[in-house]
Amino acid sequence: MFFVWIALAFLLSWGDSADAADQTQIRVAVASNFIAPMQVLAKAFEAETSVRVLVSAGSTGKLYAQISNGAPFDVFLAANAREPGRLIKQSLGVAHTRFTYARGRLALWCRDAPTSDAARGCLNGSVSRLAIANPRLAPYGQAAQSVLAALRPSTPIVTGENISQAFQLVWSGNVAVGFVALSQLKSRSDTQGAYWLVPANLHDPIDQQAVLLRRAADNAAAQNFLRYLQSDAARAVIENFGYDVPLPQQAKAQ
Numbered sequence: 001m002f003f004v005w006i007a008l009a010f011l012l013s014w015g016d017s018a019d020a021a022d023q024t025q026i027r028v029a030v031a032s033n034f035i036a037p038m039q040v041l042a043k044a045f046e047a048e049t050s051v052r053v054l055v056s057a058g059s060t061g062k063l064y065a066q067i068s069n070g071a072p073f074d075v076f077l078a079a080n081a082r083e084p085g086r087l088i089k090q091s092l093g094v095a096h097t098r099f100t101y102a103r104g105r106l107a108l109w110c111r112d113a114p115t116s117d118a119a120r121g122c123l124n125g126s127v128s129r130l131a132i133a134n135p136r137l138a139p140y141g142q143a144a145q146s147v148l149a150a151l152r153p154s155t156p157i158v159t160g161e162n163i164s165q166a167f168q169l170v171w172s173g174n175v176a177v178g179f180v181a182l183s184q185l186k187s188r189s190d191t192q193g194a195y196w197l198v199p200a201n202l203h204d205p206i207d208q209q210a211v212l213l214r215r216a217a218d219n220a221a222a223q224n225f226l227r228y229l230q231s232d233a234a235r236a237v238i239e240n241f242g243y244d245v246p247l248p249q250q251a252k253a254q
Contacts, residue, residue: 023051023219023220023221024050024051024052024221025051025052025053025054025221026051026052026053026054026074026075026216026219026221026222026225027054027055027056027072027073027074027075028042028053028054028055028056028073028074028075028076028077028225029055029056029057029058029063029066029067029071029073029075029076029077030055030056030057030063030077031057031058031059031060031063031077031078031079031138031139031162031163031208032057032058032059032079032138032162032163032164033079033104033140033162033163033164033181033183033184033208034057034077034079034102034183034208035055035057035164036183036184036187036241037102037183037187037237037238037240037241037243038055038057038077039055040237041228041229041234041237041238042055044228044233044234044237045225045228048228049221049224051221051224051225053225056071056073057164058162059133059134059137059138059161059162059163060078060079060080060083060137060138060139061083061134061136061137061138062137062161062162063076063078063083064076064078064083064086064087067087067092067213068087068090068092072215073213073215074212074213074215074216074219074221074222075210075211075212075213075216075222075225075226076093076210076211076213077101077208077210078139078208078209078210078211079104079138079139079140079163079206079208080139080142080206080207080208080209081098081100081207081209084098084209084210084211085098085209087211087213088211091214092213092214093211093212093213093214094211094212094213094214094216094217097210097211097212097223097226098209098210098211099209099210099226099230100207100208100209100246101208101209101210101229101230101238101245102208102238102243102244102245103205103206103207103208103243103244103245103246104139104140104143104181104182104183104206104208104243105181105182105183105197105198105200105206105242105243105244106140106143106144106147106179106180106181106182106197106198106203106206107179107180107181107182107185107195107196107197107198108120108122108123108147108177108178108179108195108196108198109167109170109177109178109179109180109185109191109193109194109195110122110127110176110177110193110194110195110196111170111173111176111177111192111193112176112193113193113194113195114193114194115194116194116195116196116197117196118194119177119193119194119195119196120196122176122177123151123153123155123177124153127155127176127177128155128156128176129155129156129157129158129175129176129177130153130155130156130157130158130175130177130178130179131157131158131159131160131166131169131170131175131177131178131179131180132144132145132148132157132158132159132160132166132178132179133159133160133161133162133163133165133166133179134159134160134161134162135159137161137162138161138162138163139206139208140163140166140179140180140181140206141159141162141163141166141179142203142204143179143198143203143204143206144179144203146202146203146204147179147198147202147203150202151202155177158174158175158178163180163181163184164184166178166179166180167180167181167184171188171190171191179198180195181242182195182197182242182243183241183242183243185242186240186241186242187241187242207246208243210226210229212226
């Protein structure tokens with residue numbers, strides 16, 4: 001059985017390190033854009049190993065802050081490369097375990113657009129508000145900010161804490177258009193309108209990196225999960241959700 005724990009559940013359990021060496025379950029902090037493929041991957045990993053995967057999703061910035069303050073995670077799947085690198089420098093991540101598990105793609109989703117070209121035109125149209133993730137906390141928000149700086153639309157911005165909140169703003173109809181992760185659109189069948197896949201040259205690559213955390217340095221189950229993420233089976237799942245996956249020799253972080 002797969003468990004998804006919100007961050008509050010982990011806040012209540014901070015300071016409890018009794019299960020730090022537990023090999024029957026692992027705790028994974030995952031960027032909110034990756035929660036849908038994570039559900040599939042966690043179920044497959046559990047079926048193979050009988051190890052439960054307990055997941056907490058949130059913005060990369062907030063998860064990083066929680067880990068820095070002692071949250072009992074074993075693995076961190078960030079939406080960027082910076083925070084995993086910072087954790088290694090702080091001796092909170094295990095050196096040489098960091099790698100790029102997915103390369104995200106940004107999409108401009110417009111609920112009222114019939115085609116991709118029309119969705120692109122929403123940036124210059126009459127929409128009253130545009131949703132993005134918080135650039136201070138979310139790498140997809142940083143990417144959206146770069147696109148806005150390049151294209152210079154005049155639409156007022158509404159900011160969600162993370163990419164899931166930005167998606168929800170558009171999905172609910174509260175905002176007509178927003179920058180979301182392509183994977184979110186790929187994983188839902190109830191979206192309206194159309195999207196424009198933002199050219200990758202309009203923002204820095206969204207290299208999403210994983211790292212083993214210090215508390216799990218001797219946890220074989222957590223190490224096996226990271227190896228599983230690099231398997232052909234996992235790569236196929238990740239690609240199916242709209243991510244690019246670098247070749248193994250390109251995925252290893254320097």
